[in-house]
Amino acid sequence: MRPTVHDIAAAAGVSLATVDRVLNQRPGVRRITREKVETAIREIGYVRDVAAANLAKGRTYPLVFILPASDNSFMHGLHAEIREAMIRSPSERTSIRTVEVAAFDPAALVTALEKLADERPAGIALVATDAPEVVAAVDRLVADGIPVVTLVSDLTGSRRHHYAGVDNIAAGRTAARLLGRFLGDAKGEVAVLAGSMLVRDHRERLEGFAALMAQEFPKLSILPVLEGRDDPELAHMLVADVLSKHERVIGVYSLGAGNRGLVRALKARASSRPLTVVAHELTVHTRAALIDGTIDAILNQNAGHEVRSAIRVLKAKADGLAVIDAQERIRLDIFLKDNLP
Known part of the structure; x- marks a missing residue:
């Protein structure tokens, strides 16, 4: 059974009020009495429940x-x-x-x-x-x-x-495996949309994604990263531009949060060629894109x-x-x- 303040008082031969003063480091206790209480605390193995004490003190x-x-x-x-x-x-x-x-x-x-x-x-x-x-x-x-x-x-x-937060290297590797498995034996390029390489979660997702792609899906090459700064308009412009200039793009990995712009760009190109897309974060926009087939998989953190x-x-x-x-x-x-x- 866990020692209590009553046990301290009994062991030290003092009142509960004195024990309380020592535990809360309040004045009014003689040095010799304080030492007796502290010795009793050590000897009986008392561990203070700080959370309960804070609750009591409000x-x-x-x-x-x-x-x-x-x-x-x-x-x-x-x-x-x-x-x-x-x-x-x-x-x-x-x-x-x-x-x-x-x-x-x-x-x-x-x-x-x-x-x-x-x-x-x-x-x-x-x-x-x-x-x-x-x-x-x-x-x-x-x-x-x-x-x-x-x-x-x-x-x-x-x-x-x-x-x-999540393990972002593992998240990037998971995205690569999903995209690689979805694409099968296809050969082509993968566009990657990030927010900014200034934040570690985006860098680590890219690190994990690139490492697994190189290791297990060498037929897929990764284009230079697009930094959309999680801005929907900038993301839309960057993705639309890369899709218009690179006809060999068959997959897209959105590792940041500019997915409203991404979805707009993907829908604009939907009739011209199929794309396999993995993105992060389940929101009202990515949910709708998942349901209508614009996005194939979502990695989500709660x-x-x-x-x-x-x-x-x-x-x-x-x-x-x-x-x-x-x-x-x-x-x-x-x-x-x-x-x-």
């Missing part, structure tokens, strides 16, 4: 989510999940707000992080742009005792506490799970508690038109 956790200002459906969905978390705030003892910064802009992200350093929230979750100055800003926050979680796109090499995971981890880190890795593992879902939820 502690609230101010948390900040930093998101890119981006007009793509996945980010809209991420915002919606954070709003749901705000609704749950009273029961979860959180106070959540969002900060938007320019997408793929390391300087803007650093400015936001530095401003938050002065505010000292209980934790920060950010969609990371992978740049040395961002790593340095995150490391300064962690060194100052502020928990940091990366969301969707990681910042490896930094001191961030946790990453709430934005709600990522937001909930980030909140759990930030609260745990604020309390100095361990993270349950299995609970925080983000699953990669594969959707065809036949298994849509």
Whole structure:
């Protein structure tokens, strides 16, 4: 049976009020008495339930989510999940707000992080742009005792506490295997649409995709990556241009979130030649494209799970508690038109 504060009081020969003062580091306890209580704590193996203590004290956790200002459906969905978390705030003892910064802009992200350093929230979750100055800003926050979680796109090499997102190299490899199997023995070119190579999730997806393609589907060659900055209009223009200039394109991999523009470009070319398409993120637009056959497969990460995971981890880190890795593992879902939820 787990030792309690009553056991500490009995072992040290003091009152419960004295134990409470020692545990909460409040004044009014003589040094010799404090030492007796601390000795009793060590000897009986008492481990404090920090979460329960914070609940009793009514502690609230101010948390900040930093998101890119981006007009793509996945980010809209991420915002919606954070709003749901705000609704749950009273029961979860959180106070959540969002900060938007320019997408793929390391300087803007650093400015936001530095401003938050002065505010000292209980934790920060950010969609990371992978740049040395961002790593340095995150490391300064962690060194100052502020928990940091990366969301969707990681910042490896930094001191961030946790990453709430999918394994993006595995996601890229999965996309390559799907596309290669769908295309069979066909020989041709594959167009790849990314958001920006400044974010690690896009780089890692490309890395996994290219490695497996070269290894198992050598008849398919990958064209230079198109960077659509997750902007529907730019994505539409880039995809339409590559399809008009490269007649040997038989497959498309969209590893970012500019899928509204992608779908428009694909539909415009649908009558001229068949294309096999794998994309990321199940949204209202990609769902419709999956149903009508414009897209063949969707790889999806659950934005709600990522937001909930980030909140759990930030609260745990604020309390100095361990993270349950299995609970925080983000699953990669594969959707065809036949298994849509």
